[in-house]
Amino acid sequence: MRILGIETSCDDTGAAIYDSHQGLIVHQLASQVDLHQQYGGVVPELAARDHIRVLLPLIDSLVRDPLNDAKKLDAVAYTAGPGLVGALLVGASLGKSLAQSWGVPAIGVHHMEGHLLSPMLEDNPPEFPFLALLVSGGHTLLVDVEAAGHYKILGQSVDDAAGEAFDKTAKLLGLDYPGGPAIAKAAINGDANRFTFPRPMTNRPGLDFSFSGLKTHTLITAQKHQLDEQTIADIALAFELAVVDTLKIKCSRALSQTMRKRLVVAGGVGANQRLRATLQKLADQNNVRLFYPRAEFCTDNGAMIAYAGYFRLTTEGLANRRLATGKPAVNDYAFDVHPRWSLEDI
Amino acid sequence: MKILAIDTATEACSVALSTAQEIIQKYDIQSIGQPAAHSRLVLQMVEDVLQKSNFRLGNLDAIAVNTGPGSFTGVRIGLGVAQGLAYGADLPVIGVCSLAVLAASIESGVVLPAIDARMNQVYCGLYEVVKSSKPIQLYHPVVVNPGSMPFPVNKSACGLGSGWDVYGDAIIAGIGHNEINRLSVRYPEAKYLAKVAQQSGLESAVAPMQLQATYVRNNIVESRKRLPPGTRPVRHADHARGH
Secondary structure, three states, X not given: OEEEEEEOOOOEEEEEEEEOOOEEEEEEEEEOHHHHHOOOOOOHHHHHHHHHHHHHHHHHHHHOOOOOOOOOOOEEEEEEEOOOHHHHHHHHXXXXXXXXXXXXXXXXXXXXXXXXXXXXXXXXXXXXXXXXXXXXXXXXXXXXXXXXXXXXXXXXXXXXXXXXXXXXXXXXXXXXXXXXXXXXXXXXXXXXXXOOOOOOOOOOOOOOEOOHHHHHHHHHHXXXXXXXXXXXXXXXXXXXXXXXXXXXXXXXXXXXXXXXXXXXXXXXXXXXXXXXXXXXXXXXXXXXXXXXXXXXXXXXXXXXXXXHHHHHHHOOOHHHHHHHHOOXXXXXXXXXXXXXXXXXXX | OOEEEEEOOOOEEEEEEEOOOOEEEEEEEOOOOOHHHHHHXXXXXXXXXXXXXXXXXXXXXXXXXXXXXXXXXXXXXXXXXXXXXXXXHOOOEEEEOHHHHHHOOOOOEEEEEEEEOOOOOEEXXXXXXXXXXXXXXXXXXXXXXXXXXXXXXXXXXXXXXXXXXXXXXXXXXXXXXXXXXXXXXXXXXXHHHHHHHHHXXXXXXXXXXXXXXXXXOOOOOOOOOOOOOOXXXXXXXXXXXXX
């Protein structure tokens, strides 16, 4: 089966072609970071306008790519939620209609299931069951994945997502957007002994996260000091260490609670090298295997949507279960989107 | 010429299949403010008119679509559907402005179509139809306060569209006379879209990748605070509210 994946849930237009025998064939991403930069955040209407402008040319370039040697694709997967409604509807309307025109099934995919399954695109994919840490600009989730399509949210952020905290901290330190890579770069020259930041919500039981207090703590620290290059590096390091350590503590707790022997980390923050190294150490100590996708599939992308669509369409029981729950079915003519949609409700 | 016409630009959702001999239309009207509901109707309508006419997409010559102005989301649903269907079946697309589609619903005369643009404004333009011919654009589509039409309106003209329902009195006050012939047509319909597309012919068709929306209102972030250059943005939390 060869499947086209379309991602338009926020500010990245992504498309990819995945083949069940050959793996990922081609993929492309058009980022809107420059477009939204001057407004201080994602403007939903501008995001939707950009998606409809670039999506079909992006798909066309993949279909015509010499690497895509198949005459015909067998299915179309598009992100049906969660995300911005106007942005989601671009991918849904184009993807569903293209499938109808080609006479192939279309499937609406859960964006976070895409992230969760993104390590499956790599050479040594994890087997079920596993524990997943999904950390990005919009999400911080710990998910117990018992089997295909069986997800239990163990913990999530009660305020800012981890990636959002990186962005806001970078902004107050005068560093670049997006904040994750900028903070990691500045932290390289930091002195770990100068500041120690709190690890929020780790001194009590539970697996939920909170990052807004850490952000405030960082702000107060920044206000108290002259922000020279060394101080910026020291604060960046203290912040990065606090986030990474907090994520590690919760992962450690979740691993003992679930007894899982595989840990998947995905989402934009999953590309952070310090986080990967720290979780690798945790995994080694606990005889757990760590899995993560390559950096370009940590951020939003079409490849994970193509894979998740393939997974939904071919995993026995999942396609039928969708029909029974009244969520978008594979072969009807509606293309509903779900701006708010829990992983547990797929 | 065999044309499939798709109109989701306003509260109305319609699809028509038009040939030299006949025209078949499916039409539904959504509750105000629910343009996203078109996502449940439009592809079923496409399937219905194709079945009824015994055509497949591959038998058609072109796909026509209402490119706006209207509801931003509705306009994009129409564009996405037209692009997807046309690309998959290797067909060209003919984009038609919603005001021209409204104008095409009259037999002859000068017409001032107005579509409710919210925020106390209307999308409007001025057209002339001569003996059921393709509407001639006398003034290009604009978004304006209903009382300040940027063009003079003759006493013999007629007015139609949802903008007249909401702002009729303000439009009358602005153009300075009450002798305009107000018609009951409120929304564009695919059968008139198909008619304009037939009149425009394949020479006005483009590849689906080249299709563009006619938003008209482009200052959508005017009220937002622009950051000084060099300041960095922060992602919205909207994306996170899914769970």
